[in-house]
Amino acid sequence: MTARSGLPKPRGPLSQALVGALRHAQDMPPDALSRAASADPYGDDLQLALNILYELHYQGFDGVGDEHEWDPDLLRLRAALEATFLDALRGDVAQSFPASRVDEALSDLLVEPARDDGTSLSHHLAREGTLGQLREHAALRSIYHLKEADPHAWVIPRLRGRAKAGMVAVEYDEYGAGHADQLHQQLFADLMTDLGLDTSYNHYLDAASAEMLAVVNLMSLLGLHRALRGALVGQFATVEVTSSPGSRRLADAMRRTGAGPAAIRFHDEHVEADAVHEQLMRHEVVGGLLAEEPDLEKDVLFGIGATVLLEDRFSAALLAAWREGRSALREPL
Numbered sequence: 533m534t535a536r537s538g539l540p541k542p543r544g545p546l547s548q549a550l551v552g553a554l555r556h557a558q559d560m561p562p563d564a565l566s567r568a569a570s571a572d573p574y575g576d577d578l579q580l581a582l583n584i585l586y587e588l589h590y591q592g593f594d595g596v597g598d599e600h601e602w603d604p605d606l607l608r609l610r611a612a613l614e615a616t617f618l619d620a621l622r623g624d625v626a627q628s629f630p631a632s633r634v635d636e637a638l639s640d641l642l643v644e645p646a647r648d649d650g651t652s653l654s655h656h657l658a659r660e661g662t663l664g665q666l667r668e669h670a671a672l673r674s675i676y677h678l679k680e681a682d683p684h685a686w687v688i689p690r691l692r693g694r695a696k697a698g699m700v701a702v703e704y705d706e707y708g709a710g711h712a713d714q715l716h717q718q719l720f721a722d723l724m725t726d727l728g729l730d731t732s733y734n735h736y737l738d739a740a741s742a743e744m745l746a747v748v749n750l751m752s753l754l755g756l757h758r759a760l761r762g763a764l765v766g767q768f769a770t771v772e773v774t775s776s777p778g779s780r781r782l783a784d785a786m787r788r789t790g791a792g793p794a795a796i797r798f799h800d801e802h803v804e805a806d807a808v809h810e811q812l813m814r815h816e817v818v819g820g821l822l823a824e825e826p827d828l829e830k831d832v833l834f835g836i837g838a839t840v841l842l843e844d845r846f847s848a849a850l851l852a853a854w855r856e857g858r859s860a861l862r863e864p865l
Contacts, residue, residue, distance in 0.1 A: 766835025
């Protein structure tokens with residue numbers, strides 16, 4: 533994996549202006565904030581612009597100075613984009629996710645449906661997914677997995693007691709328990725190598741759909757705001773609670789298609805590790821947080837609901853593309 537990628541190709545006026553500002557040290561146009569307020573909250577232009585701005589807090593971009601991370605004009609733009617995205621999420625989650633208690637919401641996520649209703653991405657891949665579809669899925673997921681656990685590390689200094697200790701325990705595993713070759717980020721890069729994919733950091737950003745960018749952007753959004761620490765805990769708990777059975781199906785898909793040992797190992801590792809992480813997240817992180825700050829229960833519920841909503845949108849987009857016989861990537865492999 534290399535640390536820095538080049539700036540991606542713009543997908544609309546907001547991302548065009550932002551890329552120009554970063555590449556040529558130009559000022560953002562005076563109507564940028566009003567454009568952000570009226571942009572499609574789930575669309576390519578807004579999601580790419582948000583992703584670029586968040587990346588300034590991670591590895592950055594080749595040729596873009598580190599001083600841009602805290603540029604006041606860019607932070608104002610990010611705040612406007614976040615407001616548009618958050619407003620849409622809050623409204624949609626309120627309609628689609630009626631749960632009123634965190635323990636009930638997480639318990640519901642643990643229950644596997646009696647049969648696949650045709651909307652489950654991991655069921656499709658395990659049952660009939662092709663090697664080509666597995667490669668596309670991995671290329672899209674690489675936007676997160678090559679920085680796996682990094683968005684969630686932001687929340688650690690914002691927690692206390694049991695919640696902090698439990699979160700650090702989970703993150704310690706995600707970061708390879710002190711061994712660089714066991715970093716989950718590295719294990720995913722090894723998976724990509726088995727699948728014949730480029731392991732360069734953000735290599736597939738131009739190919740990534742708005743639905744995938746929204747999944748990753750949610751993590752960064754929640755992680756970078758102390759006021760949203762409860763929602764970040766809910767988001768991460770949702771990932772860990774649902775990961776183990778989905779990873780088992782993906783491991784089966786890798787075996788069935790002959791994807792290679794490293795591709796299988798990544799998902800096998802998550803079957804085992806995330807079964808443990810699910811317990812830590814539910815009882816120590818979520819339980820510890822709500823024991824200390826019970827008023828954050830609505831925020832935790834929002835994090836759960838937003839994650840389910842965006843993952844469902846991502847799954848639906850991939851399945852629709854594949855059923856129509858086309859690539860799920862903006863730029864096919």
